[in-house]
Each structure stands twice: as C-alpha cells, then as structure tokens.
Amino acid sequence: MPRTAEQPLRLAVLGSGSSGNCVAVEGPDGIVLVDIGFSPRETRRRMELCGMAPASVRAVVLTHPDTDHLNSGWKKAVGGLTGPRLLVRARHAETVRGMGYDHTWIEEFDGAFDSAGIRFDPCIMPHDSLGSTAFRISVGNRCAAHATDCGRASPKLVEFLAGADVLLLESNYDPAMQRASGRSPYLIDRIMGGRGHLSNAEALDVARAVDRVQPLSALVLLHLSRQCNCPRLVEGLYAERAPELHARLHISGQHAPTATLEPAERLHHATLFGG
Numbered sequence: 621m622p623r624t625a626e627q628p629l630r631l632a633v634l635g636s637g638s639s640g641n642c643v644a645v646e647g648p649d650g651i652v653l654v655d656i657g658f659s660p661r662e663t664r665r666r667m668e669l670c671g672m673a674p675a676s677v678r679a680v681v682l683t684h685p686d687t688d689h690l691n692s693g694w695k696k697a698v699g700g701l702t703g704p705r706l707l708v709r710a711r712h713a714e715t716v717r718g719m720g721y722d723h724t725w726i727e728e729f730d731g732a733f734d735s736a737g738i739r740f741d742p743c744i745m746p747h748d749s750l751g752s753t754a755f756r757i758s759v760g761n762r763c764a765a766h767a768t769d770c771g772r773a774s775p776k777l778v779e780f781l782a783g784a785d786v787l788l789l790e791s792n793y794d795p796a797m798q799r800a801s802g803r804s805p806y807l808i809d810r811i812m813g814g815r816g817h818l819s820n821a822e823a824l825d826v827a828r829a830v831d832r833v834q835p836l837s838a839l840v841l842l843h844l845s846r847q848c849n850c851p852r853l854v855e856g857l858y859a860e861r862a863p864e865l866h867a868r869l870h871i872s873g874q875h876a877p878t879a880t881l882e883p884a885e886r887l888h889h890a891t892l893f894g895g
Contacts, residue, residue: 628740629759630882633788634658634666636768636842637874641689643766644670644790647759648737650678652703654755654766659693670877678736679704684752685715685771695720707735709742709753727800743780746771746815754780762883764788765830768842772814773822781826782833785883789827791841792817793848801848820854828862838881840870 622863631770634642640657644667651672656663664674683689685708708716710728717723732741741756747769754767765784770777781787798808798819818826827839841854851871858866872878 621806628882629757629762629764630880631757631764631786631788632670632672632880633840633842633872633878634663634670635877636872637844638846639874640691641768641780641843642666644672644758645738645764646672646676647738650736651676652735652738652740653677653680654757655683655689655870656680656694657688657691659691661693664724666877669780670880677704679707681707681735681740681755682709682712682716682753683755683766684709684747684750685712685719686769689769690716690719692719695722705735707733709744711750715750722755743776745769745777747817748810748815748839756780761885762885764881764883769816770818771816773818773826778826778829778833781830784830785836785886786838786840787827787830787836787880788840788842789823790818790843791820791823791854792843793819793845795819795821795855796851797848798845803847817845821851821859824857824862824865831865834886836865836868837884838868838870839865840872840878840881842872844871844873846874 624652627812629647631643631645634644635658641655642657642663643654645652645654705727707729710730713726713728716726737759739758743754745752745754752769757764757766763784764786765781766788767781768790770790797811814873817841854871870878
C-alpha cells in the first residue's frame with residue numbers, strides 16, 4: 621500500500637505465535653509497540669528489518685501479561701529504546717508489577733487514550749481470569765483493529781472490530797489437531813472452552829462478518845499455534861470457505877515480520893463498544 625504524507629498510520633507484525641507476539645504501529649509522532657513478547661534485542665532487529673527506527677518508540681501497549689506477550693528480558697531494559705511508557709490496563713497492573721517490572725515504567729489505562737498521535741480504543745476480551753484487550757487503532761479516518769487471545773467469537777467482538785480497514789485477528793488452533801495434540805485435558809479445555817483462543821473457523825466467521833460491514837483491505841492472522849495449527853491448513857480453509865478474503869489474507873509467523881501495511885482513509889464507523 622502506498623505511504624501517505626499526511627496523518628500516516630502503518631503497521632507490521634514483528635512476529636506472532638506461542639513463543640512471542642509484537643506489532644509495531646507507526647503514527648504521526650512515533651511508534652507504539654502492541655505487546656513485547658520478544659527480547660529487546662530481537663525486537664530492535666525485527667523493527668529494523670521493517671524499516672522502523674527503534675529510537676522512535678514512544679510507548680508499549682500491553683494486551684495482557686502472559687509471557688508470550690511480555691518478555692521477561694524487558695525487566696532489565698527499561699528505557700532501552702528511548703524510555704517508552706508501558707501502558708497496562710488497570711486490571712493487569714498489579715500482575716505486571718508482581719512480575720518484577722519497575723512500577724515507575726507502568727502507566728495504567730481503562731478507557732481510550734492517545735500515544736504518538738495514535739488513538740487506541742480498548743475492549744475487554746474474555747481470556748482467562750483477567751481478560752485480554754482488543755484495540756481499535758486509528759489516526760484520523762485510518763483505522764486498524766487488533767484482537768488476540770479473544771476467548772470466543774461474539775457479536776460484541778464483531779461490532780467492535782467492524783469498520784477497520786486492516787484487521788489483525790488471532791487464528792490459534794485447528795480443533796482436530798488440538799484434540800490429538802496429547803496435551804492435558806485441562807489445557808485443551810482452557811484453550812477451547814470460551815476463555816482461551818479462537819479456532820481457525822471461529823476467526824474466519826469473525827473476519828467474514830467484519831468484512832460484510834465494510835470490506836477489509838487486509839486480514840492478518842495472528843498467534844497460530846506451533847503444535848495445533850498449520851499455515852497451509854489455514855490457507856486451504858480460506859480458499860475453500862472464503863475466497864473473497866483469501867486474496868487479502870496475510871498469515872503471520874513466529875520467526876519473521878510481515879509486510880508493512882497502511883490502512884486506507886475511510887468513513888468513520890461508529891461502534892457501541894468504545895471501551
């Protein structure tokens with residue numbers, strides 16, 4: 621997509637999966653990282669591969685404090701980029717402090733906020749006991765949406781994501797592979813029981829519903845399970861069930877960044893779930 625001189629908004633998934641998750645979002649006044657599931661050194665390396673300057677990072681926004689979204693290497697690297705704030709949902713702040721992160725680095729949020737000229741509108745997702753946070757990410761009339769560790773698909777989730785031009789959405793597991801994985805019944809139930817992750821089919825249903833409200837220019841799938849999913853399986857699912865989305869599909873991986881995407885300017889889509 622062509623880069624815009626006025627009100628830029630571009631993003632790249634630096635990596636996503638069971639071992640680490642991070643998305644770099646560049647706005648008018650710098651870069652915000654959504655999750656920091658990789659070490660500081662690896663995060664810098666991947667940003668540079670995308671043509672993004674680590675020194676431009678202004679903040680880190682945390683979806684939730686699981687270790688694949690908050691790498692322990694950052695405990696000793698506060699200010700290692702340019703001293704960005706760690707923006708944490710209020711319900712997660714105590715957990716993050718208890719993990720050993722410097723309390724002076726942490727800034728709490730509950731509702732919408734702005735960082736680096738980018739607006740973040742949050743929505744709580746039913747993931748485990750404390751939940752995860754989905755975001756609408758916008759600059760002017762350019763909007764992307766990010767949702768991972770969603771728990772389950774719901775009309776609320778579709779309504780919140782609808783109107784984004786670029787959608788980043790988890791597609792964690794294939795049910796048959798999950799059941800045959802040899803994992804403990806507890807873990808399988810946790811993932812599939814409505815407070816864990818979206819399956820490939822659930823993610824596809826959400827993406828199609830969002831696309832029907834207003835067509836997406838790009839769909840980026842996140843957090844594919846290393847053990848219980850396969851990119852070729854996902855490709856085949858979209859080719860068969862959603863060929864209209866297949867041409868706009870990007871599947872993120874654990875080991876390399878995606879292409880950089882820039883949401884197009886479009887009419888604002890009002891949502892009932894702004895926070």
